[in-house]
Amino acid sequence: MGHIYDIDFHFPPILKKLKRGPQIILPKDLGIIAAFSGMNRDSIVIDAGTGSGYAAIFFATIAKKVITYEIREDFVNLAKSNIARSGLKNIILRQKDIFEGIKEKADIIILDLPNPEKIFKAKFRLRSDDSCIVVYLPNIEQVKTFVSVAEHAGFEAFVVRCFIEDLLVREIGTRPKNIGLTHTAYLIFARNKSNN
Amino acid sequence: MGHIYDIDFHFPPILKKLKRGPQIILPKDLGIIAAFSGMNRDSIVIDAGTGSGYAAIFFATIAKKVITYEIREDFVNLAKSNIARSGLKNIILRQKDIFEGIKEKADIIILDLPNPEKIFKAKFRLRSDDSCIVVYLPNIEQVKTFVSVAEHAGFEAFVVRCFIEDLLVREIGTRPKNIGLTHTAYLIFARNKSNN
Amino acid sequence: MGHIYDIDFHFPPILKKLKRGPQIILPKDLGIIAAFSGMNRDSIVIDAGTGSGYAAIFFATIAKKVITYEIREDFVNLAKSNIARSGLKNIILRQKDIFEGIKEKADIIILDLPNPEKIFKAKFRLRSDDSCIVVYLPNIEQVKTFVSVAEHAGFEAFVVRCFIEDLLVREIGTRPKNIGLTHTAYLIFARNKSNN
């Protein structure tokens, strides 16, 4: 997509060396996920679906440990290869359906797969009231479904979109870029209501 | 500002417990700075000016070490108190003008102060070609000056703004918020040209 | 709202002298409605609900004739007073439910009221295949309902939102305004499918 439309997605160095596969979460959204969830050096992060592994690798550059779930074998293989390229040692890749349940306690659970609201019927444990479930969903109907199920499960959710505008600073004049990425997905951040 | 305009800046838990002082960099911009600069668990981050310490504290939740410079004594005191509240041990706070020179090699230098282009006349060292100088500037004239000086110093810079749109998901209907934050500052990311 | 948040809605002179009442369509959206619908000196425009009459008055400065429907008596009185102030003679104000049917053929029908999709069960006639039904709706659920009913009625619809960013050009620096209006409503433009 970047090449066709000449849009720069501003990949940090570690993500530039990976092989692309299925649609990825772009750095702009990864940065907002990290900042709004409070991801940090001590975080245990659970991530699904892995896809090409971009998100898991990005989170693993920040967090203590990332456990990432993927059911498709081809994606598992691509992700394995990308994790190897990244050199990171704090990623555990599981070929398994995350909705079958997560053993480890998590600070942040990030869901980039269809029907993420199924998490509320699955077994999962959060480490604290600050812990956060983050969901990446392109369509508004999906957002509504997730928010509704999350609220029934005792969670409070807010929903944002992130836009990046590129400003061209050149001798011939300064102006925003003419064509840009206007939508990737909605980001939902859900925390336990007792936290508020 | 959040209260007057009823705008939620989506502070992560660690920043919520700090005392506000001078204008801070908001989480949306902190997240983009972290993601686009490639900030990670191994990063040595240099930050100036410290102000209330919000940015330094945020970066220290991700990076290995943050060295933060501030010349105003009142801000140094506020920042000290906030750093203590945060419980973080990897922040070094210096009451000193960063443009007098930085001893340590840095992966990322983040400048949120007037005339950040003075860095190119100061002593500083970057750890690698992936290293990055990040600048936070509200006005376009400031951006142009920095980019021009950076390019003469052999750096390549890109400039972005980050917008966050909040989507309200409610029984009575789903829609974006009516009033929002439309501008904080431009973010400039400058890397050595040899890197490209 | 303009005073509380210090947001300039850029009213043209004729709208500045009117009395405010119920929520109005702002000039930014009126301009997009006019341009995208193809409103012109020969247009017969049907408008409902009248509210304070701002939209009807704006359209009447462009179109040949505006027929505007309102059921609430207090709004009818406010609109009458505003139409008198405007000095315009090409507005017909009817205290009547538009969904009871429109006698006149219209080039453009503009609906700013709840359940605008009821128009497709009402009697109305369009003057040509270029004719257009324009709908102003704040919430996405409302938009979906209207688009779905319009498509079943043989119409093709597109949906847009309009943002205006104010750039402050001052001696102390040039930058976008910090706080702004981020959402008013979605604008739907529906034309007969045979037109495409």
Place this chain on the structure above:
Amino acid sequence: MGHIYDIDFHFPPILKKLKRGPQIILPKDLGIIAAFSGMNRDSIVIDAGTGSGYAAIFFATIAKKVITYEIREDFVNLAKSNIARSGLKNIILRQKDIFEGIKEKADIIILDLPNPEKIFKAKFRLRSDDSCIVVYLPNIEQVKTFVSVAEHAGFEAFVVRCFIEDLLVREIGTRPKNIGLTHTAYLIFARNKSNN
């Protein structure tokens, strides 16, 4: 551009039948110009440069009379052909430099050409204090120059950009379009200061 990037610029019927030539002002910006300037059935509009005539034709569907200036012979010929296609009779096309002076009094003067601030050294007359000079400029440096010269000439100016976000409403889900037009130009509206 529309075809390459699959962006719909939402042309109204009358503009759809014209021949493209030099870069045009898009309907979104034409609508904002009309609404914010207060263009109406009684307006005398002066427009330069004509280019392909799109803007002059759009304004002539609203205003009483449009006088449009263009110096390039090829554009004059293209504009003549487009004006003929439009069927409009209230456009006067002059192959002449607008900065040599305008005889007629104008309600709105719209400048889409380089160095529009030269208007303040040219002969022009506005019909009232509500009259307005509108300028279309892609770059911020150009905006600053125009605003500065306008203010020295006793005018008060505000500057805006207009974005249109397209919402896709489909069975498979509702979401904003992924790629869109993010910048065309800044629109400046300058009125005599005595008006405020």
